[in-house]
Amino acid sequence: MSFARVTGTGSYLPEKVVTNAELEKTIDTTDEWIYSRTGIRERRVAGDDETTCDLAEPAARRAIQAAGLIPADIDLIIVATTTPDQVFPSVACLLQDRLDIHNGGPAFDVQAVCAGFVYAMDICNRFFLTGACSRALVVGAETFSRIIDWTDRNTCVLFGDGAGAMVLERSDEPGVISTHLHAEGKYHELLSVPVGVSTNYEQVLRGEAYTQMQGSEVFKWAVKALGDIVDETLASNGMSKGDLDWLVPHQANIRIISATARRLGMSLDQVIVTVDRHGNTSAASIPLAFDEAVRDGRIQRGQQVIMEGFGGGFAWGSVLLKY
Numbered sequence: 001m002s003f004a005r006v007t008g009t010g011s012y013l014p015e016k017v018v019t020n021a022e023l024e025k026t027i028d029t030t031d032e033w034i035y036s037r038t039g040i041r042e043r044r045v046a047g048d049d050e051t052t053c054d055l056a057e058p059a060a061r062r063a064i065q066a067a068g069l070i071p072a073d074i075d076l077i078i079v080a081t082t083t084p085d086q087v088f089p090s091v092a093c094l095l096q097d098r099l100d101i102h103n104g105g106p107a108f109d110v111q112a113v114c115a116g117f118v119y120a121m122d123i124c125n126r127f128f129l130t131g132a133c134s135r136a137l138v139v140g141a142e143t144f145s146r147i148i149d150w151t152d153r154n155t156c157v158l159f160g161d162g163a164g165a166m167v168l169e170r171s172d173e174p175g176v177i178s179t180h181l182h183a184e185g186k187y188h189e190l191l192s193v194p195v196g197v198s199t200n201y202e203q204v205l206r207g208e209a210y211t212q213m214q215g216s217e218v219f220k221w222a223v224k225a226l227g228d229i230v231d232e233t234l235a236s237n238g239m240s241k242g243d244l245d246w247l248v249p250h251q252a253n254i255r256i257i258s259a260t261a262r263r264l265g266m267s268l269d270q271v272i273v274t275v276d277r278h279g280n281t282s283a284a285s286i287p288l289a290f291d292e293a294v295r296d297g298r299i300q301r302g303q304q305v306i307m308e309g310f311g312g313g314f315a316w317g318s319v320l321l322k323y
């Protein structure tokens with residue numbers, strides 16, 4: 001049996017850091033409120049001319065280099081993003097051009113907001129299972145700061161920008177073991193940017209396409225859905241809690257992350273946490289955290305890792321892999 005195995009990871013953060021102390025100067029909030037409710041101390045924000053593809057490109061190049069490949073080796077590109085450079089074409093096609101890849105392999109975006117990376121990994125794995133690719137690049141990249149109202153304290157303290165990437169290659173050694181996706185569209189109004197190309201487009205043109213969230217409702221749902229999905233992931237693989245080495249969660253809120261870790265019987269020492277420094281980077285948060293932990297030596301070859309994400313839609317999912 002062959003697997004899709006992660007052979008390289010990379011990430012990239014924009015240079016500009018916005019601390020809680022800086023937000024205290026512009027909105028009615030405190031570092032104490034933000035940190036105690038979310039675990040966030042600071043976040044990165046893209047420069048005015050910096051696009052999602054600008055963040056995706058260095059992350060992708062680092063992942064390809066870490067895999068010991070060159071861009072031309074990549075025969076599938078999937079970018080998870082909710083904040084693409086353009087309405088179309090996809091960031092994946094823009095990235096394929098930037099990387100000078102001309103082998104005709106498919107390239108497309110996936111939009112599942114904060115669950116985008118696990119959705120992209122699931123789709124990528126299916127390409128491997130059908131033999132349709134052999135060296136894939138999966139990227140999560142966001143300039144979420146562009147769809148935030150920086151005067152709305154309910155949302156602006158939470159989000160940040162960044163990109164993370166993984167290269168997956170066909171291998172006889174275990175890689176992706178299982179993927180699990182879910183959605184419940186009934187709750188689409190609880191977390192959304194309620195304008196777009198076919199709804200109140202004039203607001204988009206005025207630069208007023210802003211994220212709205214009923215935070216405490218989303219919080220309750222996220223804790224339940226993520227608890228259920230980690231149980232589902234273990235049960236469908238006949239695994240028990242002690243079998244996992246690492247949890248790489250979507251980084252929305254340290255309290256949600258801690259609740260999922262408790263459900264898995266894991267201590268926070270076994271959880272990769274970046275929310276304090278990155279905030280919620282939506283589809284980028286999981287590959288950013290994964291890359292950090294690979295590069296600092298925490299995640300080691302042969303270890304079992306569960307990734308999970310939850311976000312607008314609602315859409316959520318998990319990926320179990322042996323690194």
Ligand code: UT7
Nearest residue numbers: 029033037114153154157215216218219222252253310311
């Ligand atoms: O990644 C996609 C998924 N997203 C999430 O998972 C986010 C889920 N939600 C959350 O993380 C939390 O619900 C929040 C961090 C957004 C909010 O925390 P909370 O403990 O649920 O607070 P709350 O919404 O119940 O608000 C409590 C109070 C409110 O004031 P009143 O109405 O009680 O007077 C808010 O107006 O806190 C107020 N508040 C703030 N105060 C200071 C809201 N934002 C702020 C702020 N600074 N930035």
